[in-house]
Amino acid sequence: MSEVMEKRPETKNDAGALDAIVVGGGLGGLYALHRLRKLGLKARAFEAGSDVGGTWFWNRYPGARCDVESLEYSYSFDNDLQQEWHWPERYGNQPEILTYINHVADRFDLRKDVQLNTRVTSAEFDLGTNKWTVKTDKGDVVTAPFCIMATGNLSTPRVPDFKGIETFKGKWYHTGLWPHEGVDFTGLRVGVIGTGSSGVQMIPIIAKQAKHLHVFQRTANFSLPARNAPMDPVIETRHKSEYLDRRAAAYETPFGIAGFPPPTKAAMDVTAEERQAQYEAKWAEGGSISFLYSYTDLLVNKEANDTASEFVRNKIRSIVKDQAVAELLAPKDHPIGTKRLCLDTNYYETYNRDNVTLVNARATPIVELTETGLKTTEAEYAFDAIVFATGFDAMTGALKEIDIRVGNGPTLAEKWDGGPTTYLGLMVAGFPNMFTITGPGSPSVKTQMIVAIEQHMDWIGDCLTAMRARGMHRIEPSLEAERNWVQHVNDVADSTLYPLANSWYVGANIPGKPRVFMPYVGGFAGYKKRCDAVAANDYEGFVMSR
Numbered sequence: 001m002s003e004v005m006e007k008r009p010e011t012k013n014d015a016g017a018l019d020a021i022v023v024g025g026g027l028g029g030l031y032a033l034h035r036l037r038k039l040g041l042k043a044r045a046f047e048a049g050s051d052v053g054g055t056w057f058w059n060r061y062p063g064a065r066c067d068v069e070s071l072e073y074s075y076s077f078d079n080d081l082q083q084e085w086h087w088p089e090r091y092g093n094q095p096e097i098l099t100y101i102n103h104v105a106d107r108f109d110l111r112k113d114v115q116l117n118t119r120v121t122s123a124e125f126d127l128g129t130n131k132w133t134v135k136t137d138k139g140d141v142v143t144a145p146f147c148i149m150a151t152g153n154l155s156t157p158r159v160p161d162f163k164g165i166e167t168f169k170g171k172w173y174h175t176g177l178w179p180h181e182g183v184d185f186t187g188l189r190v191g192v193i194g195t196g197s198s199g200v201q202m203i204p205i206i207a208k209q210a211k212h213l214h215v216f217q218r219t220a221n222f223s224l225p226a227r228n229a230p231m232d233p234v235i236e237t238r239h240k241s242e243y244l245d246r247r248a249a250a251y252e253t254p255f256g257i258a259g260f261p262p263p264t265k266a267a268m269d270v271t272a273e274e275r276q277a278q279y280e281a282k283w284a285e286g287g288s289i290s291f292l293y294s295y296t297d298l299l300v301n302k303e304a305n306d307t308a309s310e311f312v313r314n315k316i317r318s319i320v321k322d323q324a325v326a327e328l329l330a331p332k333d334h335p336i337g338t339k340r341l342c343l344d345t346n347y348y349e350t351y352n353r354d355n356v357t358l359v360n361a362r363a364t365p366i367v368e369l370t371e372t373g374l375k376t377t378e379a380e381y382a383f384d385a386i387v388f389a390t391g392f393d394a395m396t397g398a399l400k401e402i403d404i405r406v407g408n409g410p411t412l413a414e415k416w417d418g419g420p421t422t423y424l425g426l427m428v429a430g431f432p433n434m435f436t437i438t439g440p441g442s443p444s445v446k447t448q449m450i451v452a453i454e455q456h457m458d459w460i461g462d463c464l465t466a467m468r469a470r471g472m473h474r475i476e477p478s479l480e481a482e483r484n485w486v487q488h489v490n491d492v493a494d495s496t497l498y499p500l501a502n503s504w505y506v507g508a509n510i511p512g513k514p515r516v517f518m519p520y521v522g523g524f525a526g527y528k529k530r531c532d533a534v535a536a537n538d539y540e541g542f543v544m545s546r
């Protein structure tokens, strides 16, 4: 096919010979490099961090741990890799996962194609040459026919725009930009703002160090016990003996994770006693998918969901001694599972400590930071350190920060002003030859991310191979295919309880962000079948040209 996709000899940093530019050196970017190399294509990745790892490079806050079990949360593309790697615990913690990613980068010799400490600032497609020109903050200017955005879904940390932040004389941190040397909170007066997954993991650990910890909670979140434990060698051996089958089976599941028997009954079809026993068993087992798999209808039927929500609220009431604090911690404004379910280790128990105070930041919002701490509408607090566990400009933030444009057309940020639009979460109409790994409109954050990354990159690899076979140079979705997909993503979300929550799935955590449901919640299995069918049906909905 095109001159741009011929196999070429390896020439390190030979920008002129690139077939693809990859933005990001996390799990997505590294797999993109590996997959492209297997196809005989030359690619270079740019990574803003000083090393590979993406999310797991940046999020080093105390207690950072994956909420998908370690035997699942790993690459499947190389059986020797998954057989040889040993995960020490049921859930991988941040240092272990980062070690694993570094191992993969070394084992598959990926580092030579990653340029670190380099942030991509712009990407411009030339309709005459069918090439992207990418510029970086280090002055690089590189061109290639394809651009693969592996920019992550939770990679743009957001600190609320509090007045007076620059006046605070203590230290402040964001969970997603944690200092590499770590932070010792011993004996300090600490304020943590935010009680999402990051806050819930971190709060029990900081509480053990701090002189006093104030937690500022705006919205109570549901959290389930993780029940982390050392890896059981029997489970590890069995899992590894079944790895290939389990990976294949994961593609047939809604969340991209095998091993959980799908529910067969609806919650209201059983007695209250049976429901209670089922929820108790799931609570004891630990993990979120297993809990949401209690019944078929927990995410689509409010009455069914109420039973699970109330079960967890009652657990909170039984764990937290001060009932006023327990009521504040018990979520009542959204159905369980419609915001990302948190997994914790001793989160609710932490509020029984004498040195921990929960502040209702909904009733008494934070108004400003001061030299000595912060002020709410009701009171002033003195802190040595403030931690923002305030989340990310999720799913679109990283892409909108890059000046992406095609000729004289609108930038991607302008096109997405009213919310992101994609076809299958893989490509955007009007932006040819640019692929998004786990982009908005794909199941991405509603799945095991690594399986989603592999599925996307494998699809992209097959697409590039098909283009090569047909002698095609350009591909983009039709506007109609994109419109239909966005409608479908919304229709599916509207058939569930998800839109009832003010979550980052709808951009509710970022003031002014348009309220659009971004991930595809129709399930990973159906989504993959749809992607495969599109490819088999002559890349239906895409337009290829020379």
Ligand code: NAP
Binding pocket: 065, 066, 067, 068, 154, 160, 175, 193, 194, 195, 196, 197, 198, 199, 201, 216, 217, 218, 219, 340, 343, 361, 366, 389, 390, 391, 392, 445, 504, 508, 509
């Ligand atoms: P998050 O879920 O968006 O939580 C941010 C928290 O900060 C929320 O409680 C939010 O309250 C609060 N907040 C934001 N602005 C505030 C303000 N001005 N005043 C008071 N509170 C404010 O962010 P996250 O905890 O970093 O988690 C993001 C996602 O990353 C998770 O949902 C998950 O997908 C992923 N993650 C996964 C793991 C894991 O695998 N275990 C760990 C960490 C993160 P509101 O809810 O009211 O907006």
